[in-house]
Amino acid sequence: xxxxxxxxxxxxTRRFGALTAVDHVDLEIRRGELFALLxxxxxxxxxxxxxxxxxxxxxxxxxxxxxxxxxxxxxYRRPVxxxxxxxALFPHMDVAANVGYGLRRDGMPxxxxxxxxxxxxxxxxxADHAARRPAQLSGGQRQRVALARALVKRxxxxxxxxxxxxxxxxxxxxxxxxxxxxxxxxxxxxxxVTHDQEEAMSMASRLAVMNRGRIEQIGTPHEVxxxxxxxxxxxxxxxxxxxxxxxxxxxxxxxxxxxxFAERPVADRVEQGxxxxxxxxxxxxxxxxxxxxxxxxxxxxxxxxxxxxPFRRGQDVWLGWPADxxxxxxx
Amino acid sequence: MAGRARFAFTMLAFGYAFxxxxxxxxxxxxxxxxxxVTVWAGFSTKWWRALLANEAMLSAAWLSLRIALVSxxxxxxxxxxxxxxxxRAPRFFGRTLFGSLVIAPMVMPEVVMGISMLLLFxxxxxxxxxxxxxxxxxxxxxxxxxxxxxxxxxxxxxxxxDRSLEEAAMDLGAxxxxxxxxxxxxxxxxxxxxxxxxxxxxxxxxxxxxxxxxGAQSQTLPMRVYSSVRLGVDPQINALATIVVAVAASAxxxxxxxxxxxx
Amino acid sequence: MRFVIALPYAWLAIFFLLPFALVLTIALGSxxxxxVPPVAFGLSLANFKLLFTDDLYLAAWxxxxxxxxxxxxxxxxxxxxxxxxxARAAPRRQPLLLMLVILPFWTxxxxxxxxxxxxxxxxxxxxxxxxxTGLVETPGTILGTEWAVHLGIVYAYLPFMVLPLxxxxxxxxxxxxxxxxxxxASxxxxxxxxxxxxxxxxxxAGCLLVFIxxxxxxxxxxxxxxxxxxxxxxxxxxxxxxxxxxPLASAVAICLLVLLVGPIALFQRQQARSxxxx
Numbered sequence: 013x014x015x016x017x018x019x020x021x022x023x024x025t026r027r028f029g030a031l032t033a034v035d036h037v038d039l040e041i042r043r044g045e046l047f048a049l050l051x052x053x054x055x056x057x058x059x060x061x062x063x064x065x066x067x068x069x070x071x072x073x074x075x076x077x078x079x080x081x082x083x084x085x086x087x088y089r090r091p092v093x094x095x096x097x098x099x100a101l102f103p104h105m106d107v108a109a110n111v112g113y114g115l116r117r118d119g120m121p122x123x124x125x126x127x128x129x130x131x132x133x134x135x136x137x138x139a140d141h142a143a144r145r146p147a148q149l150s151g152g153q154r155q156r157v158a159l160a161r162a163l164v165k166r167x168x169x170x171x172x173x174x175x176x177x178x179x180x181x182x183x184x185x186x187x188x189x190x191x192x193x194x195x196x197x198x199x200x201x202x203x204x205v206t207h208d209q210e211e212a213m214s215m216a217s218r219l220a221v222m223n224r225g226r227i228e229q230i231g232t233p234h235e236v237x238x239x240x241x242x243x244x245x246x247x248x249x250x251x252x253x254x255x256x257x258x259x260x261x262x263x264x265x266x267x268x269x270x271x272x273f274a275e276r277p278v279a280d281r282v283e284q285g286x287x288x289x290x291x292x293x294x295x296x297x298x299x300x301x302x303x304x305x306x307x308x309x310x311x312x313x314x315x316x317x318x319x320x321x322p323f324r325r326g327q328d329v330w331l332g333w334p335a336d337x338x339x340x341x342x343x
Numbered sequence: 344m345a346g347r348a349r350f351a352f353t354m355l356a357f358g359y360a361f362x363x364x365x366x367x368x369x370x371x372x373x374x375x376x377x378x379x380v381t382v383w384a385g386f387s388t389k390w391w392r393a394l395l396a397n398e399a400m401l402s403a404a405w406l407s408l409r410i411a412l413v414s415x416x417x418x419x420x421x422x423x424x425x426x427x428x429x430x431r432a433p434r435f436f437g438r439t440l441f442g443s444l445v446i447a448p449m450v451m452p453e454v455v456m457g458i459s460m461l462l463l464f465x466x467x468x469x470x471x472x473x474x475x476x477x478x479x480x481x482x483x484x485x486x487x488x489x490x491x492x493x494x495x496x497x498x499x500x501x502x503x504x505d506r507s508l509e510e511a512a513m514d515l516g517a518x519x520x521x522x523x524x525x526x527x528x529x530x531x532x533x534x535x536x537x538x539x540x541x542x543x544x545x546x547x548x549x550x551x552x553x554x555x556x557x558g559a560q561s562q563t564l565p566m567r568v569y570s571s572v573r574l575g576v577d578p579q580i581n582a583l584a585t586i587v588v589a590v591a592a593s594a595x596x597x598x599x600x601x602x603x604x605x606x
Numbered sequence: 607m608r609f610v611i612a613l614p615y616a617w618l619a620i621f622f623l624l625p626f627a628l629v630l631t632i633a634l635g636s637x638x639x640x641x642v643p644p645v646a647f648g649l650s651l652a653n654f655k656l657l658f659t660d661d662l663y664l665a666a667w668x669x670x671x672x673x674x675x676x677x678x679x680x681x682x683x684x685x686x687x688x689x690x691x692x693a694r695a696a697p698r699r700q701p702l703l704l705m706l707v708i709l710p711f712w713t714x715x716x717x718x719x720x721x722x723x724x725x726x727x728x729x730x731x732x733x734x735x736x737x738x739t740g741l742v743e744t745p746g747t748i749l750g751t752e753w754a755v756h757l758g759i760v761y762a763y764l765p766f767m768v769l770p771l772x773x774x775x776x777x778x779x780x781x782x783x784x785x786x787x788x789x790x791a792s793x794x795x796x797x798x799x800x801x802x803x804x805x806x807x808x809x810x811a812g813c814l815l816v817f818i819x820x821x822x823x824x825x826x827x828x829x830x831x832x833x834x835x836x837x838x839x840x841x842x843x844x845x846x847x848x849x850x851x852x853p854l855a856s857a858v859a860i861c862l863l864v865l866l867v868g869p870i871a872l873f874q875r876q877q878a879r880s881x882x883x884x
Contacts, residue, residue, distance in 0.1 A: 067510055087513040100511035104529050113525075114515030165515070348694055354687035355703075361684075362710045362764065365721030368731060372724070425614035432611060441611070444618040446874045450815060452822020452866070454839045455859045458846060459625030462856070465643050466628055487621045490614060495877070541712075548714045551824055565716050572720045572829065584717040591712040599705055 018043045018168060018201050019064065023073035026059055033059040035225035036073070041169075046195050046202045048212035051222035052248075057205045058173065060222075064203065065094045065171055078168050088117070093167040097174045099158040101146035107133070107157050108142040114165045132164040133157075135194070152183050159191075163198065172204035176211055188215055209249050213237065221245050240264055242343035251298070253309050255338070262341045267312035269337040272299065272329055274322075279332030285309070287327050297321050301331060366588055373581035390578040397579060400567055407547050407564040410478060414485035415543035421486065422493025422542070423535055429494065430501035449491040457555030460484050464556060476558030484556045485546040492545065493538035500534035533601040540598045544591060626863065633856035645852050653857035663841070667861075670838040673752065674820035677759035681767045681816050682809065684760065689771035689808075693778070704772065711765040719758055719829050726754050726830070750832035758826040763819070767812040773880075774808025775801070807876060814873040818866055838862060 019041035026034040034056040041047045049057040062068045063075065066087035075083050082090055093114070101110050108129050115125045133139040136156040146154055155175070162170055175191065176184045192215055195202045206212050212219045213233040220230045221244075229241045240246035243254050246264035253270075257263040271277060285301040288308065299311045311331060315321065323329060373391065377384030394400060425445045432438070448456065464480050467473070474480060504527070512522045550565040557566065564583075571577050633653055638646035657663045692703045710718060725731050726749040778801060786796040824839035831837070838858060846855035 065514060067513075086518075087510070088516045088518055092514075094511070094514045096507050096511055098505070098507055100505070100507040102508060102512075102526060113512070113517075117516035117521065161515070348691070351687040351691035351694065354684065355691035358684055358688040358764065358768075359706060361761070362707070365718060365725055365761075366710065366713065368725065369717070369721045421614050421617055424610045425618075428607075428611040428614065432607060435611060437615075441615055441618075442878060443871070443874050444622055445614065446877055447870055448622060450818040450866075450870055450873055452819055452839060452862060454822050454824050454842045455629075455862055456622075456625075458842065458855055458859045459629045460621065462628040462632055462643075462852075463621065463625040469643075483621060487618070490618065494614070544712050548716065550716055565714070568714075568716055568720070569825075572716075572723065580717070580720060584714070584721065587714045587717055591714070592709060595705060595709055595712050599701060603701070 016042050018078055019203070020076040021060075021064075021073070022076075024060070024063060024070045024075065025072040026056075026063060026068060026070050032225050034063070034070070037225075037227055039220060039227065039230070041201060041203060042218075044199050044201055045217045046192065046204070046215060048216035048219040049203065049205045049222060050207070050209055050212040050219050050248075052207055054224075055222040056225040057207075057222050061094075061171055061173060061203065061205045064169070065092055066090050091168040092171060093162040093165055093169075094171040094173065095155075095158050095162045095175060097177060099146075099154045099178075101154055101157060101161075103146055106143050106145050107138065107149075110146070110157060111161045111164055114161065118165070128164055132160040135163070136160045151178055152187070155179070155187070159194075163200065166200075168201065170200050170202050172202060174206055175204055176206070176208070184211075191215065213249065221248060223248075238266075239339055240341060242341055244343075246339075246341060251310050251312070254341075255307075257338075257340055263338040264341055265309075265333065265338040267298065267310040268296075268314075269333055270309065270311045271332045272301075272311050272313050272323060273332060274329065276330050277332035280335035281333050281337075283309075283331045285329060285331060287323055287325055287329055290321065290323065290325055292321065297323075299323065301329060366584070369581050370585045370588065373578060373585050375578065375581075378578055391582045394579040394582045399562070400564070400579070400583070403562045403564045403567040406478070406561060410482050410485060410563065411543045411546040414482045414489060414546045415539050417482070418486045418489035418542040419493050419535055419539040422490045422538055423497055425490055426494040426497025427501065430498045445494045446491055448488040449495070451488075453488075453549075453551035454555075456484070456488065457552045460487070460552070461555040476556060477561045480556045480558070481553050481561065481563065484552045485542075485549060488549075488552065489542035489545055492541050493535070496534050496538040496541070497531065500531045504531065533603075536601050537598045540594050540601075544594055629856045629859050632853055633860045635853045637851045637853050639850060643852060644850060653854050654861070656854065657857055657861055662836075666836040666838050666841045667865075669836045670821050671865075673755060673759070673837065674817050674823075677756050677763070677820055678813050678817045680756065681760045681764055682813060685764055685767035685771055685812060686809070688764075689768045689775055692768075692772050693775035700776075704769075707765050707768050715762060716825060718762060719825055722754070722758055722761065723749065723829055726757070749830060750835075752831065752835055754830040755827050755835055755837070758830045759816075759820050759823065762826065763816040766815040770811035770815065771805065771808040774805045774811075778804055807880065811873065811876050811880070814869050814876070818869050818873065821866060822862055 017040040019039070021037060021039040024034055024037045024039075025032065037056075037060060049060060051057045059068060063070050064077075066082070066085060066089075069084060073083070074081060077090065077092065102113065105113070111132055112125045112129045115128055120128070129142075130139065133142055136159055138153060138156050138160060141149065141153065141157075146157070149157065155178070172191075176187055179187055188211065191202075204212075204215070213236075216233060218230065218232055219236060221228045221236060223244050229236055229245045231239070236245060237249055240249065240252075243262055243264070246252040246254060251267050253265040253267065255263045255265055271279065276282065283303055285303040287299050288302045289300040291298040291300075294315070296312050296314050299313070301309050301311055303309065309331065313321075372383075374386050374388065375383055376387040376389070425441075429442060429445065435441075460480075460483075464474070464476055468475075508526055508530075509522050512526045513519070517525060548565060549563075550569055553563050554566060554569075557563065568580055568583065571580055631647070632643075632645050634649050634651070635645045635647045636650060636652065638644055657667075688707070692700055692707070695703055727733075730749070782800055782804075783796050786800050787793075791799065822839040822842075823837060824843050827835050827837040827840050828843075831840075839862075842855050842858040842862070845851050845858060
């Protein structure tokens with residue numbers, strides 16, 4: 013195991029009857045990084061997370077956490093803590109008792125617990141609410157308590173199960189920044205599971221794209237976006253045009269890499285077409301352009317001025333892009 | 344829909360009248376000067392006074408109360424275990440049989456249970472010399488049929504239970520036993536308490552089963568009431584009935600409040 | 607966890623299952639008034655034969671099933687609209703309405719039956735009302751007849767019918783009825799094709815909860831019925847306590863058990879299904 017790696021997963025497999033939820037996954041997570049497991053529903057990311065936490069036991073393979081084999085170890089003996097999607101705050105305890113629960117299990121003296129709980133609540137800005145019950149808190153407040161509860165034990169690994177899923181859009185953006193800030197400040201390794209690729213891309217230092225129990229690609233957000241290894245990854249993250257590159261191989265071309273022109277441009281690759289549809293998204297416009305051979309390309313352009321989009325539906329246009337704009341895929 | 348609803352609500356009103364008419368009459372006639380339920384002869388508390396002076400009735404009530412306390416508590420504990428096992432243990436040897444054994448006493452005709460338990464105690468008397476038929480045998484019989492009621496309530500509550508709370512507790516370092524003690528039990532306690540109340544009430548009221556397994560010396564309250572009413576209407580029983588209704592109403596209100604208090 | 611299963615299992619095996627084995631053993635024996643217990647052990651089916659050939663017993667079996675079945679039906683006919691009304695009432699009133707149905711159940715069974723004794727007697731309220739309204743000329747006899755027994759069973763077991771029915775009806779998604787209406791169904795059709803079928807588990811549970819114990823009822827036929835009201839629970843009691851014939855009474859118990867095994871298993875399956883985690 014790489015000395016830099018805090019988690020080493022090798023050959024992990026989990027089956028539920030005839031269904032293989034996680035299929036021989038190998039993965040290393042580095043100390044101090046914010047790692048995201050990204051994929052659609054049923055891809056196995058949640059099962060993988062639960063195996064890291066200890067709620068599921070793998071049928072095959074090993075899990076090492078900080079050099080120790082934790083494969084069969086129950087959750088209450090792992091140096092790992094989890095923030096649940098539903099937060100799972102104990103309704104019969106107040107905020108302080110919730111946060112202190114894990115410390116009480118460790119047999120820590122009461123004074124010490126009080127101090128640590130106070131610290132943790134300060135960190136998530138919930139110190140004023142220590143005596144409240146979960147039922148009296150808003151969704152965002154409950155999340156912060158859940159976070160404090162998971163962090164107060166200073167775990168080697170913090171697992172987050174769809175941390176932003178329950179929040180509304182505005183709150184989501186703010187929380188995104190807060191989580192990243194907190195992670196950088198504490199230096200704790202975060203592993204989060206999400207189906208939202210925008211979330212994963214904007215928060216993670218590295219991410220793994222999963223599909224049907226297997227990892228399709230691991231890399232930084234930039235690597236995964238600009239150098240996808242397969243059609244699945246190219247299509248899953250953002251929009252992509254998948255073009256045949258001859259010889260049974262494929263090329264991924266991002267919509268923003270293609271230039272839209274009223275007249276024939278000077279470029280490495282040039283095509284002619286007609287705009288079939290325009291989706292106006294405020295900051296950018298996404299055009300569907302039909303080429304002569306019936307293929308449709310997605311082309312996006314930033315609306316840099318306030319004057320509005322100069323192009324219209326049904327307009328004949330020219331497309332141009334540099335030779336290295338596309339990325340050849342392995343699969 | 345309105346027509347259907349009106350019919351249903353009429354039936355509901357009729358149903359309530361049907362259910363409560365006898366009870367109301369009994370309560371009213373407990374204050375009747377005359378012995379007869381058919382004639383109102385003026386307000387009187389004499390039957391109440393007679394009831395409270397009725398030694399036999401009072402000692403029977405005391406016995407019933409003690410048996411009910413013991414059997415309700417034991418049934419609550421065993422029923423909690425049974426309900427938990429049914430809700431949580433996915434597969435184990437003889438699970439179907441277990442499920443049947445837990446549920447069957449709920450619907451089994453009491454005469455069948457009565458004769459079978461009596462035979463058990465007679466057999467045990469011959470083999471082990473005991474226990475004597477009385478408090479203990481009655482309590483055992485009551486516990487056996489009450490388990491079903493507690494188990495059903497507990498199982499229903501656990502089916503609704505948010506398992507992620509237990510997972511969170513384990514994640515924070517609690518072993519399964521500690522999880523049960525600190526998270527699960529506190530949250531299902533209202534259901535268990537409600538089951539206890541139900542077992543208590545059923546034990547207080549039981550006649551048939553008790554009649555089979557009681558010895559010559561022990562007379563529970565229902566046994567006394569039964570021997571009295573076989574001979575006809577007895578106004579002291581009316582007074583007793585009023586007390587029972589009041590107690591039952593309070594127990595029920597308490598139980599309802601408990602189950603709604605989902606912490 | 608093993609202990610959690612073992613404790614109730616052991617208790618029920620000893621105090622519920624084992625006794626049935628004993629009953630079977632005794633049922634195979636014959637009456638011996640001189641020994642203690644008054645049984646001469648053996649392996650004879652004579653008692654069982656008697657139960658199925660003797661006219662009196664056959665009549666008792668049939669009338670028990672008949673009375674239980676009719677009473678169950680009446681209870682269903684009364685209980686269904688009641689449960690329906692409660693399920694349709696304003697959500698904050700429902701707990702109270704339910705409590706009012708359950709309260710009689712928590713009140714002493716014996717006392718409630720006793721209450722009817724007074725009501726149904728020759729000079730009882732019911733007869734007084736009937737005479738006052740001119741519906742009958744002379745006091746009719748209700749107490750001591752099968753009518754009274756039916757009344758008693760319906761009265762005693764009504765809460766057992768209403769509760770499971772309410773549970774099933776409360777779960778009904780009203781948007782289903784709206785969809786039916788939108789697709790052209792009249793309220794009656796919507797009820798028959800949507801509500802009724804979906805409430806069937808509740809109907810089954812309620813009917814079983816009433817039928818099974820009613821077959822073996824003792825107190826109601828004893829206090830409200832007459833000498834010609836034959837119910838098997840009373841027969842068992844009389845054989846045991848009046849005739850002192852333990853083997854015969856045991857045989858009655860075994861037969862009753864066999865008769866009810868089917869319905870009990872059905873009830874247990876219903877319970878298991880409805881208690882599944884959602």
